[in-house]
Amino acid sequence: MSANGLGFTLLGTDGRARRGRLSTAHGMVETPAFMPVGTAATVKALTPDMVAATGSAMVLANTYHLMLRPGAERIARLGGLHEFMRWPGPILTDSGGFQVMSLAALRSIDEDWVEFRSHIDGARHRLSPERAVEIQHLLDADITMVLDECTPFPAEPADVALAMRRSLRWAERCRHAFRERPGYGLFGIVQGGVDADLRAESAAGLQAIGFDGYAVGGLAVGEGQAMMFRVLEATVPQLAPQRPRYLMGVGKPDDLVGAVGRGIDLFDCVIPTRSGRTGQAFTRFGPINLRNARHADDPRPLDESVPCPASRDYTRAYLHHLVRSGEILGAILLTWHNIAYYQALMAGMRTAIAEGRFAAFAAAFAADQTRGDIDAL
Amino acid sequence: MSANGLGFTLLGTDGRARRGRLSTAHGMVETPAFMPVGTAATVKALTPDMVAATGSAMVLANTYHLMLRPGAERIARLGGLHEFMRWPGPILTDSGGFQVMSLAALRSIDEDWVEFRSHIDGARHRLSPERAVEIQHLLDADITMVLDECTPFPAEPADVALAMRRSLRWAERCRHAFRERPGYGLFGIVQGGVDADLRAESAAGLQAIGFDGYAVGGLAVGEGQAMMFRVLEATVPQLAPQRPRYLMGVGKPDDLVGAVGRGIDLFDCVIPTRSGRTGQAFTRFGPINLRNARHADDPRPLDESVPCPASRDYTRAYLHHLVRSGEILGAILLTWHNIAYYQALMAGMRTAIAEGRFAAFAAAFAADQTRGDIDAL
Numbered sequence: 001m002s003a004n005g006l007g008f009t010l011l012g013t014d015g016r017a018r019r020g021r022l023s024t025a026h027g028m029v030e031t032p033a034f035m036p037v038g039t040a041a042t043v044k045a046l047t048p049d050m051v052a053a054t055g056s057a058m059v060l061a062n063t064y065h066l067m068l069r070p071g072a073e074r075i076a077r078l079g080g081l082h083e084f085m086r087w088p089g090p091i092l093t094d095s096g097g098f099q100v101m102s103l104a105a106l107r108s109i110d111e112d113w114v115e116f117r118s119h120i121d122g123a124r125h126r127l128s129p130e131r132a133v134e135i136q137h138l139l140d141a142d143i144t145m146v147l148d149e150c151t152p153f154p155a156e157p158a159d160v161a162l163a164m165r166r167s168l169r170w171a172e173r174c175r176h177a178f179r180e181r182p183g184y185g186l187f188g189i190v191q192g193g194v195d196a197d198l199r200a201e202s203a204a205g206l207q208a209i210g211f212d213g214y215a216v217g218g219l220a221v222g223e224g225q226a227m228m229f230r231v232l233e234a235t236v237p238q239l240a241p242q243r244p245r246y247l248m249g250v251g252k253p254d255d256l257v258g259a260v261g262r263g264i265d266l267f268d269c270v271i272p273t274r275s276g277r278t279g280q281a282f283t284r285f286g287p288i289n290l291r292n293a294r295h296a297d298d299p300r301p302l303d304e305s306v307p308c309p310a311s312r313d314y315t316r317a318y319l320h321h322l323v324r325s326g327e328i329l330g331a332i333l334l335t336w337h338n339i340a341y342y343q344a345l346m347a348g349m350r351t352a353i354a355e356g357r358f359a360a361f362a363a364a365f366a367a368d369q370t371r372g373d374i375d376a377l
Numbered sequence: 378m379s380a381n382g383l384g385f386t387l388l389g390t391d392g393r394a395r396r397g398r399l400s401t402a403h404g405m406v407e408t409p410a411f412m413p414v415g416t417a418a419t420v421k422a423l424t425p426d427m428v429a430a431t432g433s434a435m436v437l438a439n440t441y442h443l444m445l446r447p448g449a450e451r452i453a454r455l456g457g458l459h460e461f462m463r464w465p466g467p468i469l470t471d472s473g474g475f476q477v478m479s480l481a482a483l484r485s486i487d488e489d490w491v492e493f494r495s496h497i498d499g500a501r502h503r504l505s506p507e508r509a510v511e512i513q514h515l516l517d518a519d520i521t522m523v524l525d526e527c528t529p530f531p532a533e534p535a536d537v538a539l540a541m542r543r544s545l546r547w548a549e550r551c552r553h554a555f556r557e558r559p560g561y562g563l564f565g566i567v568q569g570g571v572d573a574d575l576r577a578e579s580a581a582g583l584q585a586i587g588f589d590g591y592a593v594g595g596l597a598v599g600e601g602q603a604m605m606f607r608v609l610e611a612t613v614p615q616l617a618p619q620r621p622r623y624l625m626g627v628g629k630p631d632d633l634v635g636a637v638g639r640g641i642d643l644f645d646c647v648i649p650t651r652s653g654r655t656g657q658a659f660t661r662f663g664p665i666n667l668r669n670a671r672h673a674d675d676p677r678p679l680d681e682s683v684p685c686p687a688s689r690d691y692t693r694a695y696l697h698h699l700v701r702s703g704e705i706l707g708a709i710l711l712t713w714h715n716i717a718y719y720q721a722l723m724a725g726m727r728t729a730i731a732e733g734r735f736a737a738f739a740a741a742f743a744a745d746q747t748r749g750d751i752d753a754l
Contacts, residue, residue, distance in 0.1 A: 078674070297451060299455060315455060327421065332705070
């Protein structure tokens, strides 16, 4: 860990894929890493012990949700977010910008702040770059994200440019507001939509300010995997290799493998948790939906290659029964398995990069996924 | 364990309270014991490991629910209910009679069977005494309950008598249908409403047939605790002391203490699990509702005297946040705590009986409960 800020050690590369280690105030994170999403100070449907048992080192929490309920000052009084949610490891918090745009009502944005109404009770709130940093400080986030203005996809290039440049000015205000402490860091967020020039301008502007890491934001909003990968191919080489790179809100298993192969170190996504509450399980032979009647008599586990009780100890027949019956245990077990599957995939990529065989790993992964789940017995 | 049927050893008494040990094909149960309810082959919101960690030795499952979904024959093909739900310990199954009366539609009852429509899909089903025993055999229940006809409260004495006598005839048919195996047993169910003479007639009739244990059914249906205790005081002394006694569907913590003091050995109830999904927690100082705003800043755990992570490791402020936010983890933690609280209470009663101080234990319990939860900080 550096004397100031967050530590990141690049341990090796394999093509553009990187093997690294992040040092935070609350522990180490081996990268590439996937962060389960703990929106409202809970990774939905799991206890913290279950999350830790999947091999997850760091989780993400949402500034927008927590500022509205239970409130950042309240969490600070209760000892900070780690203590509040009983997660002793590192926590990254997003800035709230994305949720304000996607969830809140009556939002208006100007140079100073974004104003919006809570989706919970309609109360009026303001979020400025300085307040976004202050909230994340109150939460005691190991990694704080700058407040940015997200544009939808598709959007007019002129609108994307305006939002990107405002985000740059906000990033600088966040940099000034952030209080440096050992083991804590602030990440900038590269915006610019699907335009390579705007992305390059954003990356250069952020690096001129200087951050502990750089996120690629504004992707996985409908542009499709091929375009997302093209944006990564254009953007990631613009980022200094000695800083961690975080692809926000992505993705499905093949998105992760493709993005690691394009130089990304950190991920978060609601897909494994949300899918776990709707009956979908990810396996090494592709996703399956446990609601489907073909699983009703299937005595096989979900995926015995995943080191998790939910993946190995329960039959698909039982999981089908739980999902069909609307039982909470169905959501618990499928969420637990999905996170464990994601972490097993990340661990496999880390080992493959360290051993210089990432390309072969990615090819075998794709072949397994394409094969699809074998027929029910 | 006796060569035939279930083993029950009466280890000691303290007043009318009893300390015993039940031996089943899937393990021992120290009594007095509380069985968490696993209606649809899951104790709602908990993994089997969490249930076991509370000190629960035996769980209950519901014939009615499981015959409709996923089906008893299916569970048998998958290795029986223990394997299906990954609960290696003893399982008691009810006969389905109570749920047919409370949940199913268009039911008709005659001497042969009860006919009803599924509350899930409207499909027509029949349940006879023989089929109820067969289903429980397919499930591989350690303790099978006879099919009985439950009467509502209040009911005309003549109707109660008719139902009780039909239940006696059905009990005899169940006895004939039941296949004895070491470690497996069949319990009769004493009916007769709140009429002491009918209860006595039922108890005598059942004991003339001969069962491995005797349940008191038809209580906790609105008659109130005082009347329930009067029925127990009249009925329990009619039951042979060498057999276990099971009070079905009861109850709140003070119901359990009062019933143990009246000679009951076994309990099941949905209250701790259902309450856990509606924000209610039981503590040694009485129940509290975590939805209440007074818990929003309370850094105390639910009840540090209960040996469960959910009882000790999380603040009431966090649990309040989870409940208000509708988070599944709120249901998980409150259910886990409630079951653990119930099991700690049962363990306390078992120790008190063994040490000849049950009356003092019950008095201290009542004083603590009456005190109520202390004010928020």
